[in-house]
Amino acid sequence: MSSSYTIALDVMGGDYGVPVVLPAARQALKGKGDFRLQLVGDQAVIEPELEDWNAAERERVEIVHASQVVGMEELPAVALRTKRDSSMRVAIDQVRKGEAQACVSAGNTGGLMATARYVLKTLPGIDRPAIATALPSMNAHTHMLDLGANVDVEAEHLYQFAVMGSVLAKAVDGLDSPRVGLLNIGSEAIKGNDRVREAGRMLEESSLNYVGFVEGNDVYCGDVDVVVCDGFVGNVALKTSEGVAKMITSNMKAEFRSSLYSRLAGLMALPVLRRLRQRFDHRRYNGASLLGLQGIVIKSHGSADSLAFANAIRIARIEAEANIATRIDKQLERLLRQETPE
Amino acid sequence: MSSSYTIALDVMGGDYGVPVVLPAARQALKGKGDFRLQLVGDQAVIEPELEDWNAAERERVEIVHASQVVGMEELPAVALRTKRDSSMRVAIDQVRKGEAQACVSAGNTGGLMATARYVLKTLPGIDRPAIATALPSMNAHTHMLDLGANVDVEAEHLYQFAVMGSVLAKAVDGLDSPRVGLLNIGSEAIKGNDRVREAGRMLEESSLNYVGFVEGNDVYCGDVDVVVCDGFVGNVALKTSEGVAKMITSNMKAEFRSSLYSRLAGLMALPVLRRLRQRFDHRRYNGASLLGLQGIVIKSHGSADSLAFANAIRIARIEAEANIATRIDKQLERLLRQETPE
Numbered sequence: 001m002s003s004s005y006t007i008a009l010d011v012m013g014g015d016y017g018v019p020v021v022l023p024a025a026r027q028a029l030k031g032k033g034d035f036r037l038q039l040v041g042d043q044a045v046i047e048p049e050l051e052d053w054n055a056a057e058r059e060r061v062e063i064v065h066a067s068q069v070v071g072m073e074e075l076p077a078v079a080l081r082t083k084r085d086s087s088m089r090v091a092i093d094q095v096r097k098g099e100a101q102a103c104v105s106a107g108n109t110g111g112l113m114a115t116a117r118y119v120l121k122t123l124p125g126i127d128r129p130a131i132a133t134a135l136p137s138m139n140a141h142t143h144m145l146d147l148g149a150n151v152d153v154e155a156e157h158l159y160q161f162a163v164m165g166s167v168l169a170k171a172v173d174g175l176d177s178p179r180v181g182l183l184n185i186g187s188e189a190i191k192g193n194d195r196v197r198e199a200g201r202m203l204e205e206s207s208l209n210y211v212g213f214v215e216g217n218d219v220y221c222g223d224v225d226v227v228v229c230d231g232f233v234g235n236v237a238l239k240t241s242e243g244v245a246k247m248i249t250s251n252m253k254a255e256f257r258s259s260l261y262s263r264l265a266g267l268m269a270l271p272v273l274r275r276l277r278q279r280f281d282h283r284r285y286n287g288a289s290l291l292g293l294q295g296i297v298i299k300s301h302g303s304a305d306s307l308a309f310a311n312a313i314r315i316a317r318i319e320a321e322a323n324i325a326t327r328i329d330k331q332l333e334r335l336l337r338q339e340t341p342e
Numbered sequence: 343m344s345s346s347y348t349i350a351l352d353v354m355g356g357d358y359g360v361p362v363v364l365p366a367a368r369q370a371l372k373g374k375g376d377f378r379l380q381l382v383g384d385q386a387v388i389e390p391e392l393e394d395w396n397a398a399e400r401e402r403v404e405i406v407h408a409s410q411v412v413g414m415e416e417l418p419a420v421a422l423r424t425k426r427d428s429s430m431r432v433a434i435d436q437v438r439k440g441e442a443q444a445c446v447s448a449g450n451t452g453g454l455m456a457t458a459r460y461v462l463k464t465l466p467g468i469d470r471p472a473i474a475t476a477l478p479s480m481n482a483h484t485h486m487l488d489l490g491a492n493v494d495v496e497a498e499h500l501y502q503f504a505v506m507g508s509v510l511a512k513a514v515d516g517l518d519s520p521r522v523g524l525l526n527i528g529s530e531a532i533k534g535n536d537r538v539r540e541a542g543r544m545l546e547e548s549s550l551n552y553v554g555f556v557e558g559n560d561v562y563c564g565d566v567d568v569v570v571c572d573g574f575v576g577n578v579a580l581k582t583s584e585g586v587a588k589m590i591t592s593n594m595k596a597e598f599r600s601s602l603y604s605r606l607a608g609l610m611a612l613p614v615l616r617r618l619r620q621r622f623d624h625r626r627y628n629g630a631s632l633l634g635l636q637g638i639v640i641k642s643h644g645s646a647d648s649l650a651f652a653n654a655i656r657i658a659r660i661e662a663e664a665n666i667a668t669r670i671d672k673q674l675e676r677l678l679r680q681e682t683p684e
Contacts, residue, residue: 138589148527151535185490185577193493193574216581220589229578232535235527236575237582239558244586247480247562251621255614265611272597272604279593 004034005101005320007313008094011041012069012087014106015303021106022049024309028317029057035317038100040064040091066090070107072302076114088112092119095295101320102296104287104312106304112297113149113290120295123325125332128153129292130161131231131299132168134285135241138222143169143178145228147288148235155198158182158228159206160332162199164291165226166208167331171322172315175225181214183229183237199228206335245280287312289319296325346376347443347662349655350436353383354411354429356448357645363448364391366651370659371399377659380442382406382433408432412449414644418456430454434461437637443662444638446629446654448646454639455491455632462637465667467674470495471634472503473573473641474510476627477583480564485511485520487570489630490577497540500524500570501548502674504541506633507568508550509673513664514657517567523556525571525579541570548677587622629654631661638667 007028011021018041025037039046043065050058066087070079083089088107094100096119105112113129122129132145145161145168146153162180169178182200184192192213203210211224216237219227229237252273256266266273278284286308290297296319300312319325349370353363360383367379381388385407392400408429412421425431430449436442438461447454455471464471474487487503487510488495504522511520524542526534534555545552553566558579561569571579594615598608608615620626628650632639638661642654661667 136589138592151527183578185493185574186581216578216583217585217588219582220585232527233575233578236525236558236571237578239527240561240579240582241558241586243559243562244583245590246559247478248587248590248618248622250480252618255618256611258614262614265607265614269598269607269611272600272607276590276594276597280590 004036006036006038006099007316007320008038008040008064008091008100008103009313010087010091010103010105010107011039011046012066014300015072017041017069018045018049020304020306020309022046023306024313025061026053026057027306027310028313029060031314031317033317033321035060035320037061038064038091038094040066040094041069041087042067064090064094070111072108074108074111076110079111080114080118089115089119092116092295092297095297096120102298102316104298104300104309104316106300106302106309106312108302109148109299112299116290116293116295116297120293120297122292123294123329123332126160126164126292128157128160129290130164131288132165132291133238133288134172135219135238136280136285137220140173140222141285142219142222142224143172143226144219144234144238145226145291146231146234147238148231149290150231153195153230155195155202158195158199158230159202160292162203162206162208162210162226162228163331163335164328165228167328168289168291168324169225171324171327172318173225177209178225179211179223180208180226180228181211181218181224183219183227183233184213184215186213186215195230208335242282249277283308284311287315289315289324291328294325294329296320346378348378348380348436348441349658349662350380350382350406350433350442350445351655352429352433352445352447352449353381353388354408356642357414359383359411360387360391362646362648362651364388365648366655367403368395368399369648369652370655371402373656373659375659375663377402377662379403380406380433380436382408382436383411383429384409406432406436412453414450416450416453418452421453422456422460431457431461434458434637434639437639438462444640444658446640446642446651446658448642448644448651448654450644451490451641454641458632458635458637458639462635462639464634465636465671465674468502468506468634470499470502471632472506473630474507474633475580475630476514477561477580478622478627479562482515482564483627484561484564484566485514485568486561486576486580487568487633488573488576489580490573491632492573495537495572497537497544500537500541500572501544502634504545504548504550504552504568504570505673505677506670507570509670510631510633510666511567513666513669514660515567519551520567521553521565522550522568522570523553523560523566525561525569525575526555526557528555528557537572550677584624591619625650626653629657631657631666633670636667636671638662
């Protein structure tokens with residue numbers, strides 16, 4: 001069992017905690033692969049919930065007790081200082097100690113990022129960790145980062161994000177040479193700001209497969225594998241996308257209910273519409289990677305349901321199997337510490 | 343004919359020029375309202391094209407000769423210096439001279455903005471003009487600005503954009519007190535950057551109907567009438583939205599063609615899908631306002647077709663009828679020059 005690994009789950013975090021995370025854990029155990037799960041949280045709460053699990057399932061999980069919970073609105077600094085035995089912190093600590101190869105939490109982003117940074121530390125050469133996620137594109141998906149961890153960034157940070165995103169796409173999608181684009185605006189007037197232009201120059205000189213500036217629509221067109229931007233822009237782009245998709249689907253539903261004929265047509269089109277809904281189901285894209293740390297941390301959406309949380313576990317497994325933190329470290333060694341003039 | 347007004351059209355600008363603008367002009371003349379059109383461009387090219395127009399149509403248009411054209415890739419400074427008789431410049435000049443109450447151009451954004459600023463000047467109190475457009479929302483539409491004119495902005499500029507957007511929504515949609523939101527990110531970690539927080543404080547103290555920070559998805563939810571952001575973020579949000587919408591519709595088409603059953607279902611659903619397509623047809627949203635100038639300038643998309651260009655003319659008409667530049671000026675007088683501490 002040399003290739004076996006363990007994922008630590010923050011069972012208490014997020015809007016729901018136990019009722020979402022435990023069914024997701026059970027679901028995950030149905031997947032192939034030689035892995036175990038650590039259920040981090042209040043033992044007295046978790047233990048009774050496992051009573052109807054079968055022996056094979058119970059054999060693959062282990063409860064790691066943690067007495068506290070980080071609230072969704074809790075300030076990162078407060079969580080860090082006063083919640084040293086939180087399920088979030090203990091889960092991350094399992095990664096630090098090598099007891100787990102990755103952890104997953106639906107706890108609040110700020111607290112998770114601050115705790116992960118404090119406990120695991122960043123990789124040498126990385127100033128700031130970034131949040132990355134995969135978004136559906138025309139033919140596959142696109143990894144985008146940063147999605148909100150870093151609001152004000154310099155060109156070097158964008159460059160570091162590009163390196164990390166490239167390694168992520170390589171590991172997750174098995175791509176030889178992921179195409180990396182830098183998010184910019186295409187107005188004829190002014191092609192972006194100084195930071196983006198400077199980052200573009202740095203990327204041109206790197207050995208990454210840098211394809212140049214891309215615009216917002218390119219995130220979804222499938223011509224690029226990694227899109228790099230600062231956390232403010234990335235977060236707005238992500239939320240805007242969700243807004244558009246929701247508006248279109250809402251309007252579609254309304255239109256298909258607007259008359260008897262429409263209802264009939266909708267009924268007939270149901271199998272097609274279901275396939276579409278499944279393809280764009282945001283739960284299938286749940287699970288963002290905190291990149292640039294000395295360990296793997298996956299953030300699940302706070303309001304994720306079991307299906308969504310199970311997807312976050314799936315991503316944690318892929319990254320653990322690919323040993324992504326170490327691979328980013330090695331890539332940084334080649335690209336960042338040797339190539340970039342300091 | 344005291345309430346009559348004139349719109350100047352840059353006939354030569356954009357990717358297509360004459361074959362798009364003239365049919366759009368003819369289409370616009372079918373609309374109600376006592377207005378005339380100036381066709382600005384090469385007289386020798388335009389004149390023959392009007393031969394099959396009827397007398398009533400020809401009576402309402404006037405050719406204003408301009409010997410040059412600003413290319414789509416031409417740098418703003420070069421256009422400004424070397425193209426003093428371009429159709430774009432002459433059209434804007436008609437507004438300055440009071441010969442027209444608004445102008446429409448599909449020429450390059452940078453050139454149009456630079457020329458409009460140079461010829462018309464900004465309103466007192468406005469440092470930088472902004473680009474605004476209406477986007478479809480759940481129940482109506484949302485005005486968003488800036489969409490790319492200003493990449494690096496300070497808090498005061500965001501405040502000025504809010505004032506201008508509010509006046510625009512008031513004039514265009516007849517709203518008493520448009521709800522103005524400031525685009526931000528909702529990550530628990532860091533609520534936006536210093537500029538956005540500072541602009542938020544300024545807006546809270548203003549007499550605008552400021553509803554606070556909004557996130558990317560709120561642009562489309564219908565709970566806000568005006569969304570304010572810097573031009574980089576706005577441009578990315580706009581392009582990202584286009585990308586998502588395109589991906590969804592492409593996938594929908596593909597799904598409805600994937601089998602004989604799907605084709606039949608698609609055929610039945612055609613009237614419903616047509617209504618949806620019409621609702622989200624980007625051509626119906628073509629026409630962005632250059633706000634903050636001493637005159638009305640509408641930018642049509644460079645690759646707009648006649649239907650889209652006709653919509654840009656419609657927006658020019660609404661703004662001319664509402665006298666929007668003067669109204670912004672008056673609002674600024676009340677809000678900006680008196681209220682804000684300098």
